[in-house]
Amino acid sequence: ATVHQEWEISYQFKSPDCVRKLAVTINGQTPGPTIRATQGDTVVVRVKNSLLTENVAIHWHGIRQIGTPWADGTEGVTQCPILPGDTFTYTFVVDRPGTYMYHAHYGMQRSAGLNGLIVVAAARGGPDAEPFRYDGEHHVLLNDWWHKSTYEQATGLASVPLGWVGEPQSLLINGRGRFVNCSAAAAAGMTCNATLPECAAPVFAVVPGKTYRFRIASVTSLSALNFEIEGHEMTVVEADGHYVKPFVVKNLNIYSGETYSVLIKADQDPNRNYWLASNVVSREPGTPTGTAVLSYYGGRSSPRKAPPTTPPTGPAWNDTTYRFRQSVATVAHPAHVQPPPPRADRTILLLNTQNKIDGHIKWALNNVSFTLPHTPYLVAMKNGLLGAFDQRPPPETYAHQGYDIYAVQRNPNATVSDGLYRLQFGSVVDVVLQNANMLAANKSETHPWHLHGHDFWVLGYGIGRFDPAVHPAAYNLKDPILKNTVAVHPYGWTALRFKADNPGVWAFHCHIESHFFMGMGIVFEEGVERVAQLPKEITGCGMTKGGH
Numbered sequence: 001a002t003v004h005q006e007w008e009i010s011y012q013f014k015s016p017d018c019v020r021k022l023a024v025t026i027n028g029q030t031p032g033p034t035i036r037a038t039q040g041d042t043v044v045v046r047v048k049n050s051l052l053t054e055n056v057a058i059h060w061h062g063i064r065q066i067g068t069p070w071a072d073g074t075e076g077v078t079q080c081p082i083l084p085g086d087t088f089t090y091t092f093v094v095d096r097p098g099t100y101m102y103h104a105h106y107g108m109q110r111s112a113g114l115n116g117l118i119v120v121a122a123a124r125g126g127p128d129a130e131p132f133r134y135d136g137e138h139h140v141l142l143n144d145w146w147h148k149s150t151y152e153q154a155t156g157l158a159s160v161p162l163g164w165v166g167e168p169q170s171l172l173i174n175g176r177g178r179f180v181n182c183s184a185a186a187a188a189g190m191t192c193n194a195t196l197p198e199c200a201a202p203v204f205a206v207v208p209g210k211t212y213r214f215r216i217a218s219v220t221s222l223s224a225l226n227f228e229i230e231g232h233e234m235t236v237v238e239a240d241g242h243y244v245k246p247f248v249v250k251n252l253n254i255y256s257g258e259t260y261s262v263l264i265k266a267d268q269d270p271n272r273n274y275w276l277a278s279n280v281v282s283r284e285p286g287t288p289t290g291t292a293v294l295s296y297y298g299g300r301s302s303p304r305k306a307p308p309t310t311p312p313t314g315p316a317w318n319d320t321t322y323r324f325r326q327s328v329a330t331v332a333h334p335a336h337v338q339p340p341p342p343r344a345d346r347t348i349l350l351l352n353t354q355n356k357i358d359g360h361i362k363w364a365l366n367n368v369s370f371t372l373p374h375t376p377y378l379v380a381m382k383n384g385l386l387g388a389f390d391q392r393p394p395p396e397t398y399a400h401q402g403y404d405i406y407a408v409q410r411n412p413n414a415t416v417s418d419g420l421y422r423l424q425f426g427s428v429v430d431v432v433l434q435n436a437n438m439l440a441a442n443k444s445e446t447h448p449w450h451l452h453g454h455d456f457w458v459l460g461y462g463i464g465r466f467d468p469a470v471h472p473a474a475y476n477l478k479d480p481i482l483k484n485t486v487a488v489h490p491y492g493w494t495a496l497r498f499k500a501d502n503p504g505v506w507a508f509h510c511h512i513e514s515h516f517f518m519g520m521g522i523v524f525e526e527g528v529e530r531v532a533q534l535p536k537e538i539t540g541c542g543m544t545k546g547g548h
C-alpha cells in the first residue's frame with residue numbers, strides 16, 4: 001500500500017511550553033503528524049516549503065532508504081535543500097516494522113520544531129511479527145526546548161568566544177511542556193500563558209488490567225533523558241526497530257535519536273493519576289522535569305487532575321554506571337537474532353574530542369572536524385564532480401595510540417575537512433567510537449551516534465581506553481542488538497559493525513544538534529556507482545547550479 005501525506009512547512013507562533021515562540025511547523029503543527037504505515041508500504045510525502053527565506057530538508061530517521069538514497073533528506077550529503085516556495089516529494093519504502101522518527105536535517109532546523117514519529121506495523125503473520133502481546137498502544141515523543149531561536153544558537157556556536165546553547169528551558173512530551181516561571185518570561189518580554197490548552201499536560205488513558213505498548217522516541221537537540229511512568233515498571237521490548245530480549249526497568253534512559261518500546265501493565269490503584277516524567281541525565285540538569293499524566297478509565301480521578309505525588313526525578317544525573325548497564329542489557333530477542341558477520345574487513349577507530357580551530361570551539365574525529373560541502377556528496381559523485389569536496393580520505397585512527405583520554409589534550413588544534421570514507425561495497429566495517437576528556441578538566445559527555453542508511457550491530461561497550469589487542473575478543477557476536485543510534489558513554493568506547501551493502505552516501509554523526517553543527521560527524525560512501533539515476537529535484541545547488 002501507499003501512505004500519502006501532503007505537508008506544508010511554515011513558521012507559526014507556538015507555545016509548546018506556554019511561552020510563545022516562532023516554530024517551524026508541518027501543516028501548522030509541532031510535532032508534525034505521525035506517519036503510520038505497515039511494513040513494506042511505500043511512503044510518499046509531498047513537502048512544500050512555505051518558509052519565506054529558509055531552505056528545508058527532512059530526514060526519515062531509522063529508515064534505511066534501500067534503493068532510494070536520494071530520499072534520505074540530509075542536506076549537503078544526499079540532496080540540495082528544498083528552496084522557499086519549492087516542493088519536493090520524498091518516496092521511500094518502510095521495509096522494517098518498528099518505531100522511527102523524522103526531523104529536519106539542515107543547519108539546526110530540527111531544534112526549531114520540525115519533527116514527528118513514524119510508526120511501522122509488522123506485516124501480519126510475517127517473520128517480523130512481534131514476539132510480545134499488548135492490548136493498546138501509546139506514543140511518546142520526547143524533546144527539549146529553548147526560548148532562543150535556533151539562529152541565535154547557531155550564531156553563538158560559531159562565535160569566539162563560544163556562545164553555548166546551555167540547558168533547555170523545558171522538556172516536552174508530545175510537544176507539550178510547562179515553563180515554570182511565566183512571570184520571569186513575561187518580565188523578559190516574552191508572552192507566557194500557563195492556561196493555554198496548547199501547553200496542558202498530555203493525558204495517557206489506560207484500562208485497568210490491560211497491557212500497553214508505549215512507543216518512545218527522543219528527538220532532543222541536546223539532552224539525554226530518563227523516562228519514567230510513576231508506579232509502573234517497564235519491560236523493554238524494542239529498540240530502534242529491533243526486538244529486544246525483554247528486560248524490566250523502573251525507568252528508561254533514552255538518548256537523542258533512539259526509540260524504544262516498553263510494555264506496562266495497568267495494575268495500580270485506578271482511583272488516582274500517575275506521572276509520566278522526563279528528566280535530564282548525563283549533563284548537570286538545569287531544566288525542570290517534563291511531565292504528562294497517566295490516568296485509568298473508570299477510576300475516580302478526573303483524567304486531567306495532577307497526581308497527588310511529586311513527579312519522579314530519575315536517577316542521579318551523573319550515574320554513568322546505571323546508564324551503561326542499560327546499554328549492555330539491550331541485546332537481540334532470542335527469536336530474532338541476526339548474527340553479525342564473524343569478522344570485519346576494516347576497522348575505523350574514531351577518537352571524539354573537543355578542539356579549537358582559530359579560537360572556535362569544535363568537535364573532531366581523529367582531529368578532523370567535519371564540515372558539509374556545498375554540493376551534496378551523492379550529487380557530486382554521481383556527476384563526477386571531483387572538486388566538490390576534499391578527495392583526501394579522513395584518518396582511520398588517531399595518530400597517538402598512547403593518547404590519554406582522561407587528560408585535556410595538549411594541542412587542541414584540529415583541521416576542518418569535508419572528505420569522506422569510501423567503503424568497499426559489500427565489505428564489513430567496524431567502527432570504534434572512543435570518547436575522551438573535553439577542553440575542560442574532568443569533563444567527558446555522552447554522545448549518541450546515529451548512522452544513516454544502516455542498522456549496525458552493537459558489539460561492545462567499555463569505559464576507559466579501547467585496546468584493539470584485547471577488547472575485540474569480548475565482543476558480543478552471539479546476540480548483539482541492531483540499532484541506528486548508540487551512546488558512547490563518558491570516557492568510554494562503543495564498538496559497532498555494519499555491512500556496507502546499501503548503495504549511497506550516508507552520514508554518521510553525533511545526534512546532538514549543536515555537536516554535529518560543530519563538526520562531530522563523518523560520511524561514508526559505498527557502491528555509489530550502483531545508485532540509479534538521481535531525481536533532478538535533488539540537484540541544482542553548488543557545482544550543479546544551472547543544471548549540470
Ligand SMILES: O=C1O[C@H]([C@@H](O)CO)C(O)=C1O
Nearest residue numbers: 162164354438439445515518
Ligand atoms: O560542545 C559543548 O560545549 C559546551 C562546553 O564544553 C563549552 O561551554 C558543552 O557542554 C558542550 O557539549
